[in-house]
Amino acid sequence: MSQAAEPVIAEQVDDDEERATAASRGDRRGGDRRRGLTDRARAERSLAWKLCAPAVVVMLAVTAYPIAYAVWLSLQRYDLRFPNERGFVGLQNYVDVLRAGLWWQDVAATVIITVITVALELVVGMALALVMHRAVFGRQTVRASILIPYGIVTVVAAFAWQFAFTPDLGFVNQWLNTDRAWLTERATSFLVITLTEVWKTTPFMALLLLAGLATVPDVLQQAAKVDGANAWQRFFKVTLPNIKAAVLVALLFRTLDAVRIFDSVFIQTQGANGTETLSILGYSQLINRLNLGVGSAVSVLIFLIVILVAFLFVKGFDTELSQARGER
């Protein structure tokens, strides 16, 4: 995981990379160089390690150790309702999970929600970012209001939208003049869940894109304008290529976030009508059924999916960025 993530880091903290490689070059030069470390340098290293140790220990203890423990649990028959039947079963839990139709249905639901929400968020987020970038009027108000969906508790957002779409309670049916029960059908359930997610997380996307827009020199826009490019051409030929890195970072973070969607589905449908996502599946196996073996197998599989997505993105990063460099 950390290896896959490295190219991102390299892009983001160039100066660190230089410092770090300089340090490792020094190391490779061998013993006398190491002995040649001044007391000051040695004190600096030891201070640095002491300062980092607590954070590193906590992160390892609460992620690396439990995931290893999850792998261990996933190889056992371990149901808290039948503790006496505990035993090692190898990969049987994985076979059971992957053979079940439910797993694949949940994969499909998760993919549907992820693809639709992230695609919509990119489009809406870009629109919001462009408006905020250009708006000269009420900038503070716009920025403050866009932060509210970002900051609001997801459970609250989920309830707000659920109530809005509930017949005889919400305003949506009133406005659309229908009596549709949105959260009882598959397609409309997805619609409400997706809407909630998009509303809640687009601001994050928009702010990342806005920061990217701020790095595009205005001169480029002016030059394109003088050359007679219209607004669309200026956006697709000038703005977009210049904020590619910001777009990719935003997409990466939002995709990983969308894959683990839990809160709004739990509140709005509890996974009914075929909207059960992978995180909901893991939860129901672990907490409702207390089946730690099968539940852990689901957890480990979700972990692997996240690694795969991150890996694909980082690969994409590499080619995109090297292409961008090649063009220049």
Next chain:
Amino acid sequence: MAVGSVQGARERAFWVIGSVAIVVYALTPVAWILSLSLKPSGSLTDGRFVPREVTFEHYASIFEEGFFTSALRNSVGIALLATLLAVVLATFAAYAISRLDFPGKRLILSGALAVAMFPPISIVGPLFNMWRSIGLYDTWLGLIIPYMTFTLPLAIWTLAAFFREIPWDLEKAAQVDGATPFQAFRRVIVPLAAPGVFTAAILVFIFAWNDFLFAITLTSTESARTVPASMAFFTGASQFEQPTGSIAAAAVVVTVPIIVMVLVFQRRIVAGLTSGAVKG
């Protein structure tokens, strides 16, 4: 000239309309839940966006119920303690990363990024089992530990980005004057770094305040259940009554701190969210 100014005015109007649309987009659901929380029980189901008459009965009823006030106390306490711990640990680490020369720096930053991408559901089962056996299940600490862990990456990246902007010559000056590295850190850098630390604290608090997954899996009673988790278990006064009004009131109460923070610290939140991401 005339054409230009017409075009300018048109463009201006376009961006103004866009800004208004953003404000409407952001505030509609918030206004809706506020409206629901103020509707009298009798007219909850009238489907109107603006309540015909206003009542505080739902607020009165949730604050009379012991479980909401205890959930609120848990939320505030757990979020504040998690914030404090995460920010202290992240400050140490970020200082070392942005200032000191040592092998393993990149590994720590990559590792932090990996933790940021880590799916929480993957460790819910193990934590559930571990916490039950070591007595952390359904305690404040049982939630503070995962919150601290999952916010450390964000805090470390944000702080490291802020620390790079600090005029470090002052630190050298202090060291020339005979201060040890640690004294230079504590006396000179901490006051300079305070705004960055504050930004990280806001982001960590929002995360901890927001969490639902850990809150429903690692707690079972009022002793540690936070507001988002308790909202999922609200029940009506009778079997046939939906607790809509209570949920709406609780939702507004738990949203108020977020709105206050957003209004007061918007600049810092934006800076913090975007600091790590766009440096490349």
